[in-house]
Amino acid sequence: MVPSGHLSPATRPDLPRPEIDILELADLTPEADPHRPVLLDRDLLVLVTGGHGIAELDFNALPCRPGTLLRAGPGQVLRCPARLDAIVLRWHAGVLRGLDVDPDAVPHHHQLVGEDEDAVINEVSQLVVDHRRHRDDPAAHALLRHQLAVLLIRLALLRGAPDAGRTPDETGPHRTEVVTFHRFCREVEASYPHTRRVEDYAARLGCSVRTLTRACLAVTGHSAKQVVDERVALQARRLLAATDEPVARIGRQLGFPEPTNFGRFFTREVGVSPGAFRAARDRPPARIARPRRPADPATLNGQA
Structure with a gap:
């Protein structure tokens, strides 16, 4: 009671x-x-x-x-x-x-x-x-x-847990490269709407562009610039597919004041224009345009 x-x-x-x-x-x-x-x-x-x-x-x-x-x-x-x-x-x-x-x-x-x-x-x-x-x-x-x-x-x-006692081979990423890559991904996640310059991320992390590029190549096979551009393109696809925001406004949110620059960037990364991608959003999954360099959402969102 x-x-x-x-x-x-x-x-x-x-x-x-x-x-x-x-x-x-x-x-x-x-x-x-x-x-x-x-x-x-x-x-x-x-x-x-x-x-x-x-x-x-x-x-x-x-x-x-x-x-x-x-x-x-x-x-x-x-x-x-x-x-x-x-x-x-x-x-x-x-x-x-x-x-x-x-x-x-x-x-x-x-x-x-x-x-x-x-x-x-x-x-x-x-x-x-x-x-x-x-x-x-x-x-x-x-x-x-x-x-x-x-x-x-x-x-x-x-x-699953990694095999006990296994060490990375000479062609695989070393721990320092993996740590650098994850730090880079966290910075990209926080700042991709504001900058796509690898130099800016290198300065924030206190390392060189070469170090970032080497880490990204070791972990993903892509350059640091590609990692940034893939994250921006992923967000553009998300907003185009799931919202009715005007294309120009989406571009401005992602750091493209000029719609034509956003259109060129998106077409280069995804393979179709923003308008064509949005028009395809109601089709079955197989018909949705896929990026030329597919990105692992977990990796690029710092979730790996």
Whole structure:
């Protein structure tokens, strides 16, 4: 019994509601155009429970069937076929604050099998049940947060651990190059709308352009300039596909005051004009124009 003059945990206004939602795929699709990709504003975990089809995450076509897992983050674009059934977990980044878990360590696309599939389905099912029963009870928020954290840690382990005692061969990237590349990617993520000059990034990181280029070539096979341009082109494709923002405005957001310069840049990177790319956004995934130098969204968003 709650003492007189005190509020129960379920009614205390100072305690926030849990920032974890349980959705269906239909809840993510725009009502006006269900075929259009969705620009995500929160973290997502999608567990396919029925149907077969091709989902599209940042313009990469991903085969899906029961047991397929998709992980997406804010800023990415996602399109899933209507014939798929799935459980969707959505959360704000702050819900995991203070917990030793890295959502970006979860694979973006994975087909669960065997014991892994059984364990993940059980954990997702329990989270769904507890969310339905306790989502309005602040006393249970810690339970939901920790259930999500345990699920994400389990999924991160699906990537597998490196072989014990293995050392990089002479042709592979060395640790210093990998560290430099990841630092570079974080800077690119923060500053790509403002500058595409590798010299600016080198100055911020306190190294030479040659060092950045060597690190990028070792890790991705692309130059530092290509890494920056690919990130800008990816954002342009996201905004063209998932919003109705005018092409010229998108160009200005990405650092192109002149629409013609943005058009030339986009056509060079993607292979079609911005207008042609936008016109193709409602077609099946295979018809969407692909970049000439495909970029790993996890890598270019500093998620690797």
